[in-house]
Amino acid sequence: MPKREISENIEEYLESLYKFGCVSDHVSTTTLSKNLDVAPGSVTQMLKKLEKLGYVNYIPYKGATLTPKGSKIAQKITRKHRILELFLKDVLGIKFENLHVQACEMEHSLSDEAERAMCIMLKEPDLCPDGNIIPACDFDFENCEECRNYSKDVEEIGLRSSNLLSITQVREGHCGTVSFIRGNVLELASVLELHITMGSKIKVITKDSSKDYLIISVDDKETPIKRDIANNIFLKVH
Template sequence: MANKELSENIEEYLEVLYKYGNKETYVSTTTISKRLEIAPGSVTQMLKKLEELGYINYIPYKGANLSDKGFKVAQKITRKHRILEKFLTDVLNVKPENVHIQACDMEHSLSDEAERAMCHILEHPDICPDEKPIPPCDFDFNSCEDCVNEEKDIEEIGVRKSNLISIADLYLNEKAEVSFIRGDSYILKKLMSLGIAIGTPVKLNNASEDKSSLNISVNGSDVEISGNIANNVFVSVL
């Protein structure tokens, strides 16, 4: 089910930090205030609360970024938002100017079961209508093929313990291990031809400025891959 332990307000804060920050970049109080249209003083109080709850790291006059705990929540709500945008656009034909606000209204109550069903209907989408990458699900599968073929109810399916990012989001020379691959059997076979499978150690060597092309080490060998492929291969940082 959708996370009922957190208020929509808290989820909105975490979502902003996910969108504008990373583990090395702190998002300023001013930026959060503008994005959420909330007074800076109120933002500061909430950031202190979120740090006490373990969802963020907060430094006065510098801002905040997500802890591992906060990242998991923020990635999940961002995924639901972008899946909803894709569903509202491609299936329900909602007008483009209405899609974002409707997704915002629905993301906090969307159940995990409904999210999974939408993903299946949309055939594992990797980008939303705004061409932003859709984060991976947190179900304990190695690939979308495994998810499609699994007949267990959602309550019986476990969730991953570790947070995943795409290869495209790695820092230069950062080492990781492939943990999830998005896509159908064609994608799986294509990646296998490059030596990339679940458990494969990888390292980002270089990337074009727009990350449309990346050079990675796969089991010690250099491989060139497109940004489209990189955005569908998710890794655990070592």
């Protein structure tokens, strides 16, 4: 097994920052303390350490945000966790209440090869059992068809240099460029029907969580888009 680059403890912090950072500008030490069941003082010390390592930006009494370096690690471990939860539930039949703990125990040792195999087996899922977005993989593919048809070893696949967010994760008023589309041929076709292709410029106009549609602009033309489609269109945010 290859040597670990960072500790499981650091990965847990980055994963929590990713989870709460999608809905907040800064994640407070109080939020992290409750989520990780760690004393606030210990959280503060860890955030200072993570800042020195270049994983977060930390502001005392306000909280922390992930840097691009930290976000890349956080997305990767979050993706593994959420795919594992779905695999444990749908394939192994593990009870819902046990999914999170078991996925936490497994995510840090799950290889990229196993993650990719699970993703293909589960037919490129977009949501975990809790209904949270499964982040895109960091392999340098434009869509899942390219991944399925790739026959070489996983170590030979190039990696993306940029972090991506699905349209449903991008905040209102923010923009991005389409860099990855998840799903099968039919799902890709439904995206093309909206005149969305690789490189399209997307702006999120409204994203009311109580509705099945979001309003976006595609290359400056406003259009509604179903939430389940938006989940699978990933942007490099500007």
